[in-house]
Amino acid sequence: MSLLSGLLDHMPPIIAGTATEKPRLSAPRPSLALVSPAERRPQVVTQTHASAATATIEWRLARDAYLNHIMACRSCYAPTARYCSVGAGLRASYDRTPMETQP
Template identity: 60%
Template sequence: MSLLSGLLDHMPPTIAGDDKPAMAKRAPDRSRLVLAERQATVTAYTNAASATPEWRHARDQYISHVMACRACYAPTARHCPAGADLRATYDRRPMEPHQ
């Protein structure tokens, strides 16, 4: 015999559908908690997934160049002439369509 079965021996058996007490069995003077629905605020976040295709293309070209070019070092804004042109193109492209 397992330890768990020994602990549960004193509990009465449950009947199917007897999980919740009926409303009449509950104390009528007890206040009830009600979940309030939160108002969903719609905010538009600008990220690469919602950016314009032109911006993503310029970003991809710039990143591909910087990762391969030994003369470019993006953290200090040091770029070769080609990297500087790609960075300028990337900066000029609007990320959102309405800009």
């Protein structure tokens, strides 16, 4: 005799179709309805996205000069904004140069 059969000895056998209880009829589930249509804004981009690909030539030249300098200069450290005099000038020029053409 197995351990499981010993645990189930006190339960009466289940015979299909002899249930005295009627099956419960579940109440109808409420359904969700949209009262008014949701207003959504169109997802069409009307403005151009500013990126290096669409930037002005002057901005790209200022960016390239700044990055080339800080990558080679041992005195410049951009994460803490520590620059030598040349690096500080290049950073200021890069910050002043507009990325997009002014209308």
